[in-house]
Amino acid sequence: MKAWIGLGSNIGDGPAEIKRALGALAAHPSMALLRRSPVYRTAPWGVRDQADFHNAVAEVNTELEPLPLLAALQQMEARLGRKPARGRWQPRRIDLDLLLLEDRIYFLPGLTVPHPRMHRRAFVLAPLAAIEPSLVIPGRGTVQSCLSRLAPQGIERVQEKD
Numbered sequence: 001m002k003a004w005i006g007l008g009s010n011i012g013d014g015p016a017e018i019k020r021a022l023g024a025l026a027a028h029p030s031m032a033l034l035r036r037s038p039v040y041r042t043a044p045w046g047v048r049d050q051a052d053f054h055n056a057v058a059e060v061n062t063e064l065e066p067l068p069l070l071a072a073l074q075q076m077e078a079r080l081g082r083k084p085a086r087g088r089w090q091p092r093r094i095d096l097d098l099l100l101l102e103d104r105i106y107f108l109p110g111l112t113v114p115h116p117r118m119h120r121r122a123f124v125l126a127p128l129a130a131i132e133p134s135l136v137i138p139g140r141g142t143v144q145s146c147l148s149r150l151a152p153q154g155i156e157r158v159q160e161k162d
Contacts, residue, residue: 001104002034003069004135006097006115006124007056014054015039015160017080021094024076025058031072032061037127043154045123050091054158057099057127066106066113070098099124105138114138119146122153 005025009017018039026033037057044050062069073096081093099115106113118124119140125147128135133144140146 001062001102003060003062003098003102004100004128004132005058005060005073006095006099006118006127007058008053008095008097008123009093010044010051010053011091011093014041014052015158017094018054018056021076021080021096022056022058024080025060025096028072028076030062030064033058034061035059035131037130039158039160040123040126041156041158042123045121047090053123055123055127057124057131059131066098066101066111067108069101070111073098097124099128100135100137103136103138114140120150122147122150122155125150126155126157 007018007021022033022036025031039054039056042053042055044053064072077094077096097115098113099118101113104113114137119137125143128143129147133142135143137143137146
């Protein structure tokens with residue numbers, strides 16, 4: 001099934017960290033990387049006294065069910081240098097969030113899909129709109145319509161190095 005993964009980083013070289021994470025997604029035996037968005041720089045969310053984030057979205061095919069997919073993403077984060085969080089919205093080397101699994105809705109222990117706040121976050125919606133603007137977020141509308149309803153959130157596309 002298709003899954004959309006949000007990627008974020010604000011420690012170190014954000015675009016390089018995202019590139020490393022995309023490589024990890026592509027190398028995973030139960031996933032195939034289909035598409036990826038450009039990288040965007042965004043103001044921090046929640047705790048504002050920290051460096052700007054770099055964000056992107058990846059579309060993957062996976063045979064994993066939701067909780068094993070979440071576990072695989074968390075294992076990738078750990079291998080890529082993510083340290084345990086000291087609270088919400090803290091700086092991180094890499095963050096991998098399961099945003100959507102096709103048009104399915106899940107309420108599981110430790111996991112809600114679609115991601116419950118994605119429709120309010122330009123740092124998720126702008127990268128997602130770059131690859132699939134007509135994608136429907138169940139119960140919220142299309143990615144593009146959700147993005148058009150947001151107030152400006154200080155998001156800027158980054159020119160990536162090869």
